[in-house]
Amino acid sequence: MVDIRQAVDADADDMVEVQNAIYCAGLRSGPVDIATVRERYLEMSYRIACTVADKDGRVIAFQSLKWAWPDNPYGLAADWGIIGTHVHPEAGRSGLGRRLFEESLAAARVAGIAHIDASIGADNAPALSYYAAMGFAPYMRRGGDIAHRLDLEGSV
Numbered sequence: 001m002v003d004i005r006q007a008v009d010a011d012a013d014d015m016v017e018v019q020n021a022i023y024c025a026g027l028r029s030g031p032v033d034i035a036t037v038r039e040r041y042l043e044m045s046y047r048i049a050c051t052v053a054d055k056d057g058r059v060i061a062f063q064s065l066k067w068a069w070p071d072n073p074y075g076l077a078a079d080w081g082i083i084g085t086h087v088h089p090e091a092g093r094s095g096l097g098r099r100l101f102e103e104s105l106a107a108a109r110v111a112g113i114a115h116i117d118a119s120i121g122a123d124n125a126p127a128l129s130y131y132a133a134m135g136f137a138p139y140m141r142r143g144g145d146i147a148h149r150l151d152l153e154g155s156v
Contacts, residue, residue, distance in 0.1 A: 004099050007050040007062060012037050014059035015052070018088045025089040027124050040064070048081065049107035053096045061087040063100035065107055065116070074117055074142065081113040085130065092126060101134050114153040119145040 007015070015037045022028040041050045046067040053061040063085045068076035076082065083104060085097055108116060118136050120127045122144055136148035 003054045007052045051103040060091040061096045065104045079114040081116040116150045118148045
């Protein structure tokens with residue numbers, strides 16, 4: 001059974017393992033370390049939610065939702081959210097992404113987010129397909145990424 005819950009500091013090692021497995025599968029630009037995971041997902045002051053899929057006490061997927069912070073690399077306004085989904089390749093296509101997104105979407109609505117951005121590598125076919133299935137639509141290219149958006153304004 002897989003439990004969906006909010007991330008805690010003790011999840012950091014598993015979250016590193018998930019992201020580095022994605023990197024080894026060729027779907028991420030570089031590896032991460034524990035300091036990076038803590039900074040980006042667990043200790044960030046703009047965090048809205050960081051939800052994990054926990055199978056038998058081990059994180060096999062997670063999704064982060066943050067407010068767009070000042071001077072963010074995407075050029076997004078403050079009323080935008082930024083989402084990232086990370087599923088261990090061995091757990092892909094199992095419905096975990098949809099379950100994680102249900103939690104993130106609920107958190108976005110409570111927070112009053114108007115739009116959510118998902119910037120996806122143009123060569124990451126699984127992520128492009130996933131975000132399209134969640135209702136995101138492409139709206140611009142940023143280097144090697146295709147930025148997708150989901151508009152929530154008026155649905156809060």
